[in-house]
Amino acid sequence: MSTYVYAISASSHPALPDGMGGVGDPPQPVRILKEGDLAAIVSDAPEELRPKRRDLLAHQNVLAKAGRAGCALPMRFGSVAPNDATVTDVLAERTEHYQERLRALDGKIEYNIKASHVEEAVLHRVMAQSPELRALADASRMAGGGSFDDKIRLGDMLAAAVKAQEAEDAAEVPRLLAPVTHAVSVGPASTGWLVNVSFLVDGDSAGQFLAAVERARTSLPHLELRVNGPLPPFCFVEPTGTTASAGAE
Amino acid sequence: MTVVPQQTGGGASSLYDVLELVVDRGLVIDAFVQVSLVGIEILEIDVRVAVASVDTYLRFAEACNRLDLEAGPRKSPGLPDMVGEITESGARGKSKGALSGASQTVSDAFKQARDERSGDEAEAEPRPRKPTAARRKEEQE
Incomplete structure (x- = not known):
């Protein structure tokens, strides 16, 4: 057996x-x-x-x-x-x-955080950051939505901006949360979420970590953050690999 | 407070979100055999492919035309309150767009693959919905 x-x-x-x-x-x-x-x-x-x-x-x-x-x-x-x-x-x-x-x-536990974009909010954000996109969107609106080609051009630019925002957010979430954790492990990036990070947290300071998550939710309102934990330390069982000390940048 | 706050929806509903940890992380020992995970590989689909499609371009363009820029961040670019307000006013709930939509597709594909392999299993929801509502409620308090 x-x-x-x-x-x-x-x-x-x-x-x-x-x-x-x-x-x-x-x-x-x-x-x-x-x-x-x-x-x-x-x-x-x-x-x-x-x-x-x-x-x-x-x-x-x-x-x-x-x-x-x-x-x-x-x-x-x-x-x-x-x-x-x-x-x-x-x-x-x-x-x-x-x-x-x-x-x-x-005494340590793992929390896994996954995030995806809230579509309307992220579009708002990328428009806020780009005068070029706003001008294009204005022109499109004045033209009653514009032609098919206009829409494709605007959509293409928006998609590129959203993608750039994804990369920014993927780095920003661990940056905001790492200081209250022992180690960070970045998981596979492209399976239904734009952020997939596990954190190794002291059981005693879990409240502190979750408070940091709430602050991140406030400062990144275009992200939907999903928290799972406490979990067994799946991502931290081996000392090497993708794990890294939180303090060492 | 002595109890570590539990953030998962509990049991089955949270399985999808931690699935890749259970099947892809954790200790592996050479002397043991690893059960084949045929059917789970489908999780590796790159959802961002979906972003670079004509459908997405059109949807983004339409969504963009609907955004109320006068009330939005144009007059005060980057004002976080404004973005926050729009998020709170329901975008979180209803705009399941490219990214989460693709996630849905992946989970559907996964569910389908699993159903084919094990027709006897009753499957639960792919993603927990409840925690989002509960979280929003907490924020209001």
Whole structure:
């Protein structure tokens, strides 16, 4: 029977989600594998594991429960080991590395922010910034909307301005929020949002972070900011890669 | 305050917004096998392609012609209050344009791909709507 792995934590974690329902139908009960100072949160892997809603949610729920009472390093969805022994072998081999990560992430949570433009508001903004666009829009309006070609020309310029504004906003959001966080991880930029950034935040200063988000909402009213969190530190489990210290520009 | 404020819509409704974190981030260990995510790759569609289309140009031009420039930032360019006011007056809710519209398309495509793979699953809304309304209410308070 292969083993589905949810997370790695310290074996001293005060409330491991032992017995909770995990992935699969019926849900496989969550078990804890301990190896020295480390523990793996696992369950039997279902025969046919697919990225279905139910299993994605089960994965997330186990991570949320594990992260509530202590630090846990979240595995990517769908991590399956051939058996329990492989899991404990990995824990034994890389004890030092995982302990370092657990120490580094102790008491910290991830917030993910996604933003998209509010169309009317962003058009207003780009017009406000460009006399050329305003002149063109005025001419178009006087001509009762203008010809097809006029509209295309105006629309083309507006689209270019909006795109430039996107790039500006993509940089501005992390700039506004980074000072109250430990680390910033910029996610894939082009999948339904113009900003997709995760922040590593001290659990104790989450209120401060959310206040900064509210200020950003006020100063960037043409953006719809969506906040998700607290999340397990998905983007910060490895020390290298896309993460960067907030202070180091 | 001892409880960390929860910002997600909770459970299923927020899944879409964090999906790429669950399936694309997190710890990966070489000794383990990673389940194939066929059907989820569709999330990688570049929505900004949609911005560079004739349809978008026309829609932007039309939207621009409807904007009330006299009341808007022309007289005082860049005045944030003015933009803010327009946003508050409902643009947030009703102008689902190129960007969020494309996001809708992506989530629809995703939903469709998933439905094809697992017809037995009841799918929830692709994106949480409620938090926006709740947020607006908070702002008024």
